[in-house]
Amino acid sequence: MPPFYVHTQGARLCYRDRRPVVEKDDQTLAAVPAAHVSEVILLGNVSLTPPALTYLLGAGIDVVFLTLEGRYKGRLVGPERGNGLLRLRQYARVSDPNWALGVARAVVAAKLHNLRTLLRRYARRADDPEREATLSAAADRLTDLLPQVERTRTLNTLNGVEGRGTAVYFSVFRHLITVPGWRFEKRARRPPPDPVNALLSFGYTLLTHQMESAVWTVGLDPYLGFLHQGAYNRPSLALDLIEPFRPVLVDSLVLRCLNNRILLPEHFGEDPEGPYPVRLEEEGRARFIREWEGRLNLELTHPTTGERMTYRRALEVEARQLAHAVLGDEPFRPFQVR
Numbered sequence: 001m002p003p004f005y006v007h008t009q010g011a012r013l014c015y016r017d018r019r020p021v022v023e024k025d026d027q028t029l030a031a032v033p034a035a036h037v038s039e040v041i042l043l044g045n046v047s048l049t050p051p052a053l054t055y056l057l058g059a060g061i062d063v064v065f066l067t068l069e070g071r072y073k074g075r076l077v078g079p080e081r082g083n084g085l086l087r088l089r090q091y092a093r094v095s096d097p098n099w100a101l102g103v104a105r106a107v108v109a110a111k112l113h114n115l116r117t118l119l120r121r122y123a124r125r126a127d128d129p130e131r132e133a134t135l136s137a138a139a140d141r142l143t144d145l146l147p148q149v150e151r152t153r154t155l156n157t158l159n160g161v162e163g164r165g166t167a168v169y170f171s172v173f174r175h176l177i178t179v180p181g182w183r184f185e186k187r188a189r190r191p192p193p194d195p196v197n198a199l200l201s202f203g204y205t206l207l208t209h210q211m212e213s214a215v216w217t218v219g220l221d222p223y224l225g226f227l228h229q230g231a232y233n234r235p236s237l238a239l240d241l242i243e244p245f246r247p248v249l250v251d252s253l254v255l256r257c258l259n260n261r262i263l264l265p266e267h268f269g270e271d272p273e274g275p276y277p278v279r280l281e282e283e284g285r286a287r288f289i290r291e292w293e294g295r296l297n298l299e300l301t302h303p304t305t306g307e308r309m310t311y312r313r314a315l316e317v318e319a320r321q322l323a324h325a326v327l328g329d330e331p332f333r334p335f336q337v338r
């Protein structure tokens with residue numbers, strides 16, 4: 001089931017006739033059967049009535065609050081879910097430096113592999129020999145980094161390898177944008193200085209909280225990770241598990257929206273003196289969320305299980321596979337595209 005997004009500013013989410021209803025200025029903007037909602041995501045100035053809150057929590061439907069720019073504000077969760085034995089085992093695994101490092105290395109290796117795969121795909125499609133050579137060279141540099149992942153013996157060293165790989169990837173990201181009108185110099189996020197960075201940050205936020213929902217569903221503690229160390233109010237485990245999915249789900253979607261002109265420069269507002277120099281406007285948000293949901297509903301053959309499933313289901317499978325590794329003796333094998 002998909003989340004229910006509410007991003008019209010000044011709207012409120014009510015509960016009428018046994019279903020969530022979005023209203024503004026005494027007009028009904030949207031309504032959806034509650035049975036078709038996995039969670040509710042409220043962006044910006046959207047209010048929630050007490051009857052709606054009572055119903056959603058009682059039905060086990062989480063409510064996520066984001067800023068208009070996609071920054072996380074908080075999450076309301078109903079009765080605690082999860083397996084106590086699984087969490088106890090997770091705490092022990094996090095405290096085992098060798099086991100934790102093994103999971104972290106697997107996550108970084110899968111991420112670098114998927115970054116390399118995306119670059120190679122775009123290199124094959126390139127109609128410009130110079131662009132093809134640039135992308136191929138960056139992919140080769142990622143190949144050179146992969147053996148270093150397995151040789152790391154500390155998390156700090158592993159973070160250094162991951163950082164170099166990410167820097168290589170984003171140094172050529174502008175060559176993946178094939179239409180004029182967009183600039184991208186480097187990855188920057190606090191705050192994003194341009195529309196491309198703003199889209200990447202927004203997409204990563206949506207991905208993080210989709211994975212956090214999967215982690216809650218499985219029964220793991222989302223705040224205890226292996227690659228990302230625990231920090232107050234940070235879903236470190238969800239951040240671990242999204243790393244291999246970033247290029248697959250978010251980066252490729254951003255490129256699709258730009259290169260296919262689904263999003264245009266006029267879908268962004270600029271305020272150079274404000275806290276957010278660039279903002280995705282309402283029409284742009286609606287288009288991106290629609291494309292995001294379409295991407296999650298795409299089917300694939302899962303590289304580990306061999307089953308046909310949607311990407312949405314693949315995120316939950318990723319969390320379940322980690323839970324099996326935590327409880328058993330099999331190593332965790334993160335998602336790698338072919």
